[in-house]
Amino acid sequence: xxxxxxxxxxxxxxxGCAAGLSLARRGHSVAMLDRARFPxxxxxxxxxTWKSVKLLESLFGETPESLIQAGAINxxxxxxxxxxxxxxxxxxxLSFPFxxxxxxxxxxxxxxxxxxxxxxxxxxMKVVSCDPVQGLVTCENGDVFQGDHVIGADGANxxxxxxxxxxxxxxxxxxxxxxxxxxxxxxxxxxxxxxPELYVGFMDAGYGWVFPNRNKIVLGICGLRQKDxxxxxxxxxxxxxxxxxxxxxxxxxxxxxxxxNYLENPVHGVTLLAGDAGGFVEPLLGEGIFFALCTxxxxxxxxxxxxxxxxAPGPIxxxxxxxxxxxxxxxxxxxxxxxxxGMKYLGPSSLGWxxxxxxxxxxxxxxxxxxxxxxxxxxxxx
Ligand SMILES: Cc1cc2nc3c(=O)[nH]c(=O)nc-3n(C[C@H](O)[C@H](O)[C@H](O)COP(=O)(O)OP(=O)(O)OC[C@H]3O[C@@H](n4cnc5c(N)ncnc54)[C@H](O)[C@@H]3O)c2cc1C
Numbered sequence: 001x002x003x004x005x006x007x008x009x010x011x012x013x014x015x016g017c018a019a020g021l022s023l024a025r026r027g028h029s030v031a032m033l034d035r036a037r038f039p040x041x042x043x044x045x046x047x048x049t050w051k052s053v054k055l056l057e058s059l060f061g062e063t064p065e066s067l068i069q070a071g072a073i074n075x076x077x078x079x080x081x082x083x084x085x086x087x088x089x090x091x092x093x094l095s096f097p098f099x100x101x102x103x104x105x106x107x108x109x110x111x112x113x114x115x116x117x118x119x120x121x122x123x124x125m126k127v128v129s130c131d132p133v134q135g136l137v138t139c140e141n142g143d144v145f146q147g148d149h150v151i152g153a154d155g156a157n158x159x160x161x162x163x164x165x166x167x168x169x170x171x172x173x174x175x176x177x178x179x180x181x182x183x184x185x186x187x188x189x190x191x192x193x194x195x196p197e198l199y200v201g202f203m204d205a206g207y208g209w210v211f212p213n214r215n216k217i218v219l220g221i222c223g224l225r226q227k228d229x230x231x232x233x234x235x236x237x238x239x240x241x242x243x244x245x246x247x248x249x250x251x252x253x254x255x256x257x258x259x260x261n262y263l264e265n266p267v268h269g270v271t272l273l274a275g276d277a278g279g280f281v282e283p284l285l286g287e288g289i290f291f292a293l294c295t296x297x298x299x300x301x302x303x304x305x306x307x308x309x310x311x312a313p314g315p316i317x318x319x320x321x322x323x324x325x326x327x328x329x330x331x332x333x334x335x336x337x338x339x340x341x342g343m344k345y346l347g348p349s350s351l352g353w354x355x356x357x358x359x360x361x362x363x364x365x366x367x368x369x370x371x372x373x374x375x376x377x378x379x380x381x382x
Contacts, residue, residue, distance in 0.1 A: 001144075005031040005120075007303055008137045008147035010127045011154035012038065012111050014289060015275025015296030018059060019151045020114035022300030028307060030119040031145055032111075033137065035126035039108035043181050043255040044289070045211045045218055046106070047196065048073075048099040051368030051380060052290040058382045059297055060113050064099055072106040073099050074214040079195035080363075082355060085202060085241050089352030094363050098196055100213055101289075127154060130163040133269030149303045149313065150271040153296055156256040158277035164268045172279065175261035177206060177286070180235045180254045181220030188248040189217040199238070201348035203229070205340045206259075207285075208238050219244075222257050222286050257286050260336070262329045266321070267314035274299040282329060284336040285366065295325060297382065324381060331372030 007023050009016045012034035020032045034040075048056075056062045067073040076099050081091035115121055126140040130150060137145040137160075152160025156176065161167070186192075199208035206223015219242065221235050232252065239249065258276050260283035266273035274280070275292035282291060298320045299313075306313030342350040355362055364370040371378040 002136075002146045003031065003143065004146045005029045006147065006307060007031070007149045007151060008033065008135065008145045009119075009151045009153055010130070010137060010160050011152070011158075011275070011277065012036075012114075012121060012123075013042065013107055013153060013155060013275065014110065014292040015277070015299070016151070016153035017107065017110040017114050018293045018296030019153060019274055019300035019303075020119040021059065021110075021117050022297050023304050024114060024117035024119040026304045026308070027118075028304060030114075031147070032114065032119050032121045033125040033127055033139065033145065034121070034123055035140075037123045038111055039104045042103035042107060043179070043253055044103045045181065045209055045220065046101040046103050046213075047211060047287070047289075048101060049287060049290060049367045050096040052293065053099060054368075054380070055290065055293050055297070055382050059293070060110060062109075067099075067101065067106070067109070070105065070109045072101045072109050074102055075100040075212050077195040077212065081195065081197045082351070083197060083199050084348045085199065089200070089348060090355035090359065092359060094367075095360055095369065096363075096367050100211060102213070127159045130160045130271065131269075132160070132163050132271035135270045148270065148307065151296075151299050151303065152271060152273040152277045153275050153292075153299075154277055156258055156276040158273065160271060161263075161273055161277050164271075164273070166265060166268055167263050172258075172261045172263075175224065175259055175279075175283075177222045177224055177257045177259035178231045178254055179220055179222035179257050179286075180231065180252050181218065182250055182252060183213070183216045183218045184244070184248060184250075186215055186217060188245065190243045190245070193217050199241075200351060201343060202238070202241075203234060204344060205336065210242065222259070224259060257281060257288065259283055259286060260333055262326070264326075265318065267318060272299045272303065272313065272317050280325060280329070282372075283333045284339070284372075285332075287366075290368065291325065291329075294382070295321065298325075320381070327373045328368075328371060328378075331374070335372060
């Protein structure tokens with residue numbers, strides 16, 4: 001028996017929730033499938049920038065206060081530091097604070113908004129194949145879902161993306177960064193941390209982070225694979241540098257992070273990709289939360305408009321991506337190579353000079369108040 005809906009959304013993470021809410025709110029029948037049962041664990045630093053806060057407000061009606069009340073935001077900081085293992089390159093105040101969320105609570109909270117708007121959620125429903133032209137999604141338990149449209153929001157290892165014939169698998173793999181992240185109780189971390197710290201200079205294209213949460217310290221590394229460098233060993237030397245007591249370290253977990261492999265054409269047949277599934281992560285700092293929410297919303301709204309106007313949603317989606325998202329990803333990609341190559345050939349202090357030269361404007365760029373494209377004022381359409 002096939003279950004029929006206007007739209008099948010594979011994945012109930014951030015991109016899936018944004019798409020599901022946008023569609024259900026406009027009265028379309030939506031099935032949201034996820035292999036996990038929510039609340040589920042999601043490896044993530046949980047850092048929200050200004051643009052994420054603004055998008056959450058306009059799409060979900062959530063403010064920092066409501067998210068604090070829901071237990072999703074658990075730390076706010078208006079300071080930062082960028083360091084090497086030897087010295088501090090830059091530190092100071094931010095034009096807007098960073099907010100930190102617990103992804104397990106945050107994602108579950110946003111999913112409940114999509115459900116309240118009318119989306120039907122199917123948990124423990126692992127997608128194993130997709131026919132992106134026919135709109136057929138098959139799950140591990142044999143259930144088959146048929147949609148007039150499909151949105152692939154099933155994360156970095158997307159099965160839906162795997163069904164697309166029109167992208168370079170080799171390139172997607174090459175720019176998929178490994179990450180390792182752990183969370184320690186504050187009492188198990190050797191010192192107090194009250195603002196986010198980034199560590200650079202110990203890998204070619206990547207960095208480490210130490211993020212404060214209310215009761216925890218979240219620390220991790222991400223970066224492009226380097227020949228002859230073992231990523232787990234790199235993480236261990238990072239822990240040694242931070243003087244973390246190995247007896248306090250929980251089991252290590254990793255998750256791939258799209259890091260410069262965004263797809264230029266995330267549409268095939270009746271299927272659109274959003275979030276990590278389409279590689280939509282900012283390639284300098286690895287910010288994916290905003291891009292998952294925004295591309296999920298764009299995909300949902302494009303499909304809604306397509307149904308309502310009896311037209312194909314693909315061009316509506318890509319046009320919006322190319323106006324608002326791609327310039328940011330491409331600008332950040334260019335900057336990433338300039339900064340990482342600068343650090344490699346001129347030394348890490350080159351990054352310090354760069355940040356200190358334009359500190360306020362650069363922090364506005366990270367937040368999305370300015371564009372990665374030449375620091376122009378950024379006008380978002382949400
Ligand atoms: C270690 C780490 C730290 C990060 N830190 C930050 C940060 O601090 N700030 C930031 O902005 N970004 C960060 N990111 C990036 C951010 O987490 C992602 O970009 C974001 O979660 C993408 O959202 P998504 O909805 O596309 O995918 P996901 O959040 O991964 O959701 C995908 C969903 O699909 C489901 N799924 C997967 N496969 C299937 C299947 N076959 N069938 C059914 N369901 C399936 C999953 O269970 C999941 O619920 C980090 C990433 C990592 C790995």
